[in-house]
Each structure stands twice: as C-alpha cells, then as structure tokens.
Amino acid sequence: MIGKSVKFFVLVAFFMTSYLHAAEWKYAMGEGISDPQGIYASKFKEYIESNSNHTIKIYPVGTLGEESDIMEQVQAGLLQFIGQSTGYMGGTIPEMDAFFVPYLMPTDPEQLDRFFKNSVAINDMFPKIFNKHGLELLAMFPEGEQAVTTMEVFRSPADLKGKKMRVMPGSPLLVETYKAFGASPAPMSWGDLIGALKTNMVDGQENPTVWIEAYGLDELTKVLTYMGHNHFTATAVANKRFYDKLSASDKQLVRDASAAALNHILQEAQNLDALGLGRIVRKNPDYKIVTLTEEERDVFRERASHVEKVFIKKAGKSGEAIINQMKADLKDAKK
Ligand code: 6CS
Numbered sequence: 001m002i003g004k005s006v007k008f009f010v011l012v013a014f015f016m017t018s019y020l021h022a023a024e025w026k027y028a029m030g031e032g033i034s035d036p037q038g039i040y041a042s043k044f045k046e047y048i049e050s051n052s053n054h055t056i057k058i059y060p061v062g063t064l065g066e067e068s069d070i071m072e073q074v075q076a077g078l079l080q081f082i083g084q085s086t087g088y089m090g091g092t093i094p095e096m097d098a099f100f101v102p103y104l105m106p107t108d109p110e111q112l113d114r115f116f117k118n119s120v121a122i123n124d125m126f127p128k129i130f131n132k133h134g135l136e137l138l139a140m141f142p143e144g145e146q147a148v149t150t151m152e153v154f155r156s157p158a159d160l161k162g163k164k165m166r167v168m169p170g171s172p173l174l175v176e177t178y179k180a181f182g183a184s185p186a187p188m189s190w191g192d193l194i195g196a197l198k199t200n201m202v203d204g205q206e207n208p209t210v211w212i213e214a215y216g217l218d219e220l221t222k223v224l225t226y227m228g229h230n231h232f233t234a235t236a237v238a239n240k241r242f243y244d245k246l247s248a249s250d251k252q253l254v255r256d257a258s259a260a261a262l263n264h265i266l267q268e269a270q271n272l273d274a275l276g277l278g279r280i281v282r283k284n285p286d287y288k289i290v291t292l293t294e295e296e297r298d299v300f301r302e303r304a305s306h307v308e309k310v311f312i313k314k315a316g317k318s319g320e321a322i323i324n325q326m327k328a329d330l331k332d333a334k335k
Contacts, residue, residue: 022053028074029083030067030190030234032060035214036143036272037083037234040265044081044236047257052250056081066189068170075134077239086140086233087168094315095129095322100173101311102180102304103297104323105231106330107145109270112231114333116141116266121325129318136238138258141265143232144208144272149221151203153288155296157182157303166193166205173311177229180304197221208232209276218280218287225290228297229304236261 027045031037038060045056064070064079067088074082075092090097098121099105106112116122122140130137154160160182167174169187178185186202196202197220204221211232212218236258246254280287292300312320 022055024055024057025080026059026078027056027081027083028059028064028070028079030061030070030085030088031083031211032214033058035211036141036265036269037085037236039268040139040141040234040236040261041081041083043261043264044257047260048253051256052253054250054253062191066191068189074237074239077241079239080242081138081236081238084235084237085168086171086235087174088170089235090171090173092170093129093133095126095319097171097173097311097315098319098323098326099233100171100177100230101308101323102177102229103301104308104326104330105233106334107226107228107231107273109142109273111330111333112142113266113270115330116262118333119326119329121322121329125322125325129322130237131240134240136240136243138236138238138254139262140233140235141262142269142272143234144210144269144276145226145228146206146230146232147209147212148206148225148227149204149212149217149223150225151222153223153290154225155290155292156299163203164201166196166202172314173307176307176310177304180307181300182303194220206230208272209280210272211276213276213279213283218284223288223290224280225292227292227300229300 027041029037029041033042041058045058048054048056061067064073067085070079070082071084071088071092073079086096086099090100106115126140127137150163163183164186165178165183166186166188167178169189175185175187188196188202193202193205194215197205197217205217207217212224218224238254243251243254281289308323311323315322
C-alpha cells in the first residue's frame with residue numbers, strides 16, 4: 001500500500017514540476033503576423049511549443065506600442081522577446097547604425113543569405129555588443145531591398161531638394177544619408193507615417209516592397225524607385241537577465257528555436273522582393289517603377305560617401321571594428 005502511495009506522490013510531484021516549469025513567454029514585434037518578423041516569430045513559437053511545455057504569446061505591432069516602446073519593455077524585462085527593425089535601434093545601440101551606411105548592404109538575395117548565415121560581425125561581434133545593453137541577440141535577417149516611394153520621379157539629388165522624406169526614428173545615419181541625398185529627412189515612427197503621407201506632411205519614405213504593398217503605401221504615392229542604396233534588416237532579441245536565468249536545456253531550446261526560425265525566414269527572404277513587387281504591379285498597374293542607372297546611383301553614392309565617417313565618429317572604435325568586419329563578411333558572401 002505504501003509503495004503505491006509513494007509512486008502516486010512521485011508521479012504528482014513530477015507532473016507538478018513539469019507543469020510549474022511551463023511558462024508563458026511574451027514576444028512583441030514591430031510588424032504584423034504575416035510580415036517577415038511575424039513569419040520568424042510564428043516559427044519560433046511553433047518550435048518552442050512543440051518542444052517544451054512553455055508557450056509564446058505574440059504581440060504584433062501596435063498592440064504594446066511602437067517599436068521604440070517594445071525595446072524599453074524588453075530591456076526592463078516586461079517582455080522576454082522582441083522582434084525589432086534595425087532602424088529603431090541606432091539610438092540605443094550606436095553600432096547598429098552600421099546597417100545604415102548607404103551602399104554598404106548588398107541587394108542580391110543570395111549574397112545576403114550567405115552574409116546573414118556566416119557573418120562574423122553578426123554571429124560573434126554583435127551578440128557581445130547587445131549583452132552590454134542587457135540584451136541577448138538571437139538572430140538578424142533581411143526583409144527586402146529598400147525601395148523609395150515619392151509623389152514625383154526623381155533621378156538626382158537636385159530632384160530631391162526640399163522633399164520631406166520620412167525615415168525610421170532610431171537611426172541618426174538615416175538622417176545624414178537623406179540630407180546627403182539632397183532631401184529633408186523627417187524621422188517618424190511607423191504609426192505616424194500613413195497619416196503623414198495622406199496629409200502631405202511628408203513627400204516620401206523607404207521600405208521593402210512586401211511592406212509597401214501590405215500596408216498600401218503604393219496607393220498613397222505615385223512612384224517607386226530602386227536606388228540600390230540599402231536593404232531592410234530586422235533582429236530577434238531576448239532580455240539577457242531572463243535568458244541567463246534559463247536552465248541549460250531551456251537556453252538550448254531558445255537557441256534551437258531561433259535557428260529554426262532564422263532558416264525559415266532566410267528561405268522566405270529569397271523571394272520577398274519579387275513577391276512584393278509582383279503584388280504591387282498586379283494590384284496597381286499604373287504605379288510607376290523606376291530603377292536608377294549605375295551612373296545615377298554613383299552620384300548618390302558619392303554624395304553620401306562621408307556618412308561612413310559620421311558613423312565611425314558616433315560609434316567609435318567598436319563601430320569601426322564592426323563596419324570593417326561587415327565589409328569582410330560581405331566580400332566573403334559575394335564568392
Ligand atoms: O518603416 C517602418 O517603420 C516599418 N517598416 C518595416 C519593414 N517593418 C517595421 C517598421 O516599423
């Protein structure tokens with residue numbers, strides 16, 4: 001009899017601990033569930049929930065505030081994870097503005113795939129920098145070439161003179177870049193952009209085509225221009241204190257879930273540019289698509305060539321090391 005009751009209590013204890021061990025982790029992001037950050041987060045959630053008793057509650061953009069709000073919340077430990085666009089991070093982590101040195105990031109999907117998979121800067125150097133800000137970097141991934149939407153065709157810096165161009169609000173380098181491009185940069189959160197376009201508070205903005213199409217920015221502007229100047233990068237981040245306190249098996253679980261989600265989104269990312277442009281052309285056949293020639297791009301490249309020095313001045317030695325490593329990694333990814 002005693003044997004049976006001991007067995008019963010052991011079983012109850014086992015289930016209680018595994019049940020007690022089950023946690024609900026909060027994951028907020030700067031995009032919707034069907035956008036690239038949502039694709040990553042859904043895969044991450046699927047992996048965590050199929051390989052543990054833990055659950056992930058995903059908060060899409062706007063449910064817990066803007067992108068800048070969720071960064072504060074994850075640093076405070078109110079959230080365990082966030083998906084964040086790099087354009088909101090330069091103010092918190094100066095080195096992150098490296099992603100906004102114009103004409104540094106490539107636009108070729110295969111080169112980007114190899115870069116994000118193998119980059120020493122991304123996989124070894126940035127994680128240490130994130131740790132200094134109480135964050136655990138889980139992944140970085142591409143969302144598509146930055147396409148510029150305006151009301152009129154532009155082909156030179158002179159054409160952009162006086163044009164108010166919205167830029168993401170967390171990147172001093174984006175301001176420098178659009179000044180160099182001849183425009184008047186207007187840092188603004190995503191939540192204010194649609195209204196600003198409708199009231200002509202801004203004349204244009206930049207985003208990948210999947211985002212432009214998903215949120216109808218092609219309905220609010222007249223021209224989409226490929227300048228070849230940048231690529232949209234996103235991150236997945238955990239609160240460091242939360243991550244450090246996890247058991248070894250839960251740390252491995254989070255790492256494996258991040259890897260599975262990264263592989264998935266990198267695969268999807270191969271087609272995001274074509275998918276977004278295809279949808280725009282089908283939905284809005286009169287929308288004007290312009291691709292600047294190499295000569296036209298060289299003029300913008302030359303005008304913005306000093307922006308890298310501005311970055312190194314702001315981000316210091318650590319910034320210089322990062323940008324040099326990114327260049328080496330991008331060269332390797334070209335092979
Ligand atoms: O332009 C923005 O602010 C938004 N664009 C994208 C592609 N993702 C989220 C971000 O907030």
